[in-house]
Amino acid sequence: MNSRQQNIPIVSSDDNIPSSSNNNNISLSFDCNIHDRVSNSENNSEVTVYDSTCTIGTLSRNIEVEDMHQCYNDDNSSSEAEDDKTVEDDSIDYVEARILTEYFEKLQNHIVKDGKQGPQEYDQKHNTFWIEPPSPFFALYSGPADPKKLYYPRVFLWSPHRLVTTVLKCPNCRQKLNSKGFNTNPRAHRVVDIDSCFYIMSSRYRCTNKSCKTSLNAYDNRILEQLPLHLQAEFPAYLTHRSAVSKHLGDLLRIVMQNGMGVHRLQRALREFHTLRHSRLHLQYLNSLVHRQQYPTFHDIPHGSNPIIYKRFSSFKDPEGYAGYIPSTRYLRLMYTALIDQLRPLMDKELAILDGIILKGDHSFKVPKHMAKLGGLSAFTALYTLCDEYEEIRLQLLVPTKSTTHLEAPLKEMMNSYHLYNHQQPDLFFTDNVKGDRRLLERSLLSLKRTLHTNNNHAHNIQQSTNVDLQKHPVPFLQLPSNVSISLIQSNDQVEQAVQAI
Ligand SMILES: [Zn+2]
Known part of the structure; x- marks a missing residue:
């Protein structure tokens, strides 16, 4: 990482670079939305009591920033067109x-x-x-x-x-x-x-x-x-x-x-x-x-018969006068992309030094809908985000399909980063697709298996007391706290009563 990049002006070879060529940036503001998405999914997800030692690697992101901006921009597109017409670049x-x-x-x-x-x-x-x-x-x-x-x-x-x-x-x-x-x-x-x-x-x-x-x-x-x-x-x-x-x-x-x-x-x-x-x-x-x-x-004071004529103050845009200039929205967006491109190594570094013992990962399908399409088709179908227990994004990437194969290399890099910074390995991983992700996670985040093994001993003890088949249920069951009671609600009236009691 070059720490000096902060102070170095950006000189791109061409102002007309299409946004797709700067497709590796992401805005920090975007994080909060992703957090919401992930935490929502967490609420609906199955809980996997995987124990893990995870990996977190460098961030791998392929996001088209310009379109991301449109995604989170509350201005409407007609005003954009209007601006681009009225303000020449x-x-x-x-x-x-x-x-x-x-x-x-x-x-x-x-x-x-x-x-x-x-x-x-x-x-x-x-x-x-x-x-x-x-x-x-x-x-x-x-x-x-x-x-x-x-x-x-x-x-x-x-x-x-x-x-x-x-x-x-x-x-x-x-x-x-x-x-x-x-x-x-x-x-x-x-x-x-x-x-x-x-x-x-x-x-x-x-x-x-x-x-x-x-x-x-x-x-x-x-x-x-x-x-x-x-x-x-x-x-x-x-x-x-x-x-x-x-x-x-x-x-x-x-x-x-x-x-x-x-x-x-x-x-x-x-x-x-x-x-x-x-x-x-x-x-x-x-x-x-x-x-x-x-x-x-x-x-x-007039000299002779000629009155004094003062010069007019020029208009804002008069090139022979004030020569005012306001950049277009297109230019500002381009500049933002370039700025974030410069900051990206620093942001990646910030992510790479984060640790996380409890991880949660999920696909979001909203963001790709706002991205530019190639021939009417999206290049990506989902944005995969992985957060730690502090809701900090630890890994994020756009993926062409929901297949886990796209996640394997980034998870491996994440793991390398964990080792590099001597972070404590992940113990738990939350996902809403336990069966689908299990093999990948166990292969990529070896610490999950280690904790799983530890928990197996614990599960064996539970099996002894509950007669649960260890082969079918290698992971210990979650136990309800003693102050939680279970009541079966079967009718509308009971639902109403239960709601009233809250
Ligand atoms: Zn030379």
Whole structure:
């Protein structure tokens, strides 16, 4: 497991990856539903007093996350279609707005002037990665009124080679990488945050090995992996190929998805936040114009016969103005899948270190119904979940049939994990299909047989006292506690009376 993956932005090769290619993720929020299902089945199940020493292995899951989200998303599908129509996903065809290009070019030229010392933002006086635009009040305070000053975004300056003492190496040939300055097309990578977008202005590196010709950005995973962890932690975004979300938004995305809010509602909330910020800036600009009317500066006094004409504040999406952008639900879902994909090794690890003496397993047929179908047919018929006595999921996998053959290998891996962590072996296993599962469980979870053997001695004693045939009933009978009485109810009246007595 690579613990650093938490801090590494995600760079996928293509934003258009179909969900089926990311089919190995599962959301934690999903757990509670599974628990319900398993505990329900437990109530109806036969009780097998198997004694076991179990096994628990690594989690084996093949779940199509995107469809799982739909399963637990309470938004209706028509609103999804509506959202996808009304909010265009320009993350695919992103073209840098001219006003931004000019702004970034100015910043880059300024940084180049700083020379070998690198960006002045990195020096002791500033100690920051961020270039913040002036606050709106100050931006409008002096000079001619120009809304352009309010369109400038925050910029994250990422030139990690300036900040490490080691040499960054080419991921292909391990030769030294040289900086070739900042990217110029586009000049910065857009990142969607909670109420606005910021931009990552990154250095680009080229391999010094002439036959290699590798060239990559400073935000590439293969560069980030070479940095000290505390420097990696400064990187503020989760990236896909052409777009990105801030860590704040990415973390929020994970939380809302796992608490039933759903990607559509989050997208609407983002639309509200982003447009609200735009509206507030617009209002602030208009108020500043009113103020200028009352207290004109040199720039507000007409010279000659031409009246002063102030520029309009642009619309939210105007690429020549504010250039606002809200990601589509599709993009947010893709991002969530990518995020969970990164977290999956950690989640698997969490599951693998769980122990469980009492296990319970059952098939659920609900989830596959919500999954995408191939040629009208489901690839899977059931979701098998195995929980421990604390209702923690210990093993989970989608299976094409209810046959136990699909469970054998995962159970074996689970067993290996038990041995690896020196967990106490399972003693009991609850299932609603005792006859069907018995052979598999005894073969896979050897500790069940061991306990069974122990219990056989106990059963023998019971047999002596109750004349039960040990061959037919190798497992001891459950005995009712002494304070429980049995009454036979045969009529409706008796049922009513019994219910009244509860
Ligand atoms: Zn190279």
